[in-house]
Amino acid sequence: MVRTPCCDKTEQKKGAWTPEEDTKLIAYVTRYGSWNWRQLPKYAGLQRCGKSCRLRWLNYLRPNIKRGNYTKEEEEIIISLHETLGNRWSAIAAQLPGRTDNEIKNHWHTNLKKRLRKKSVVATRSCSDDDKGQEKDTGETEVNTQIPANSAQIIGSSSSALSPQASSSDFLTTDNMAATNMDLVSDDDFSFLEAYEIPSGNFWTEPFLSDNYFMPNDFLAPLEDPDSSFFDGEISSPFAFINTEDYNLY
């Protein structure tokens, strides 16, 4: 079986995203949704792989993302979940609204893993003098740490702020879209978005057509030449009608 490449690498840009690319991606996804990541860059006027667009959106651009500043509670949850789930970062991220699997993974490797290792060394030394000098770096070996007894309750509590609803792949409910990522708005110039027809209200607080974010493919069937970026000049409505029946299915 020959697997088709996810994208034409010869035409694709790689590396860090520019503000302009971010702008295009945000504008497109907020307006039309991620109906097809593979096709999306073509219609959004981006010379990027669809996977790259998806990753950029999920891990960085989408609203309601918390960045940095992990609370002690969050770290305890991550440690606890990692003990039970292992490296299933998406499952862990599902328990931490606003956190992405990629970010959690990075945080684990850069902070928590080292911290646990230090703790384990201290614990080993204090528990057994006989073991002095026998400590060695066991690589991925992790040890139990002092996880608060209520951490499981925290995880299981859907009424807490740590609702299990959100994950990297389940991220756009109206609940968790409650615009906590206002840094994005305040730090960057998003005046361009005023040019787009946001259906109603503030799209950060009522974004992505409410809960109907994922749209069927025919929802956004392109009408015009996909090579003509709809970001060139006036927005010219490159897509067909909205199929309200399909819309209602979501």
Add this chain to the structure above:
DNA sequence: AACGCGTTCAACCGCGCGACC
């Protein structure tokens, strides 16, 4: 100021899975 080294994290890559035809 310049250099080297360690750390961080955004982004890439390859693979597996499920849906569809």
Add this chain to the structure above:
DNA sequence: CGGTCGCGCGGTTGAACGCGT
């Protein structure tokens, strides 16, 4: 039922940054 496609996941990479000398 097998082939294809798109998505999601986890591992890895490398540029950017910070810090010490």
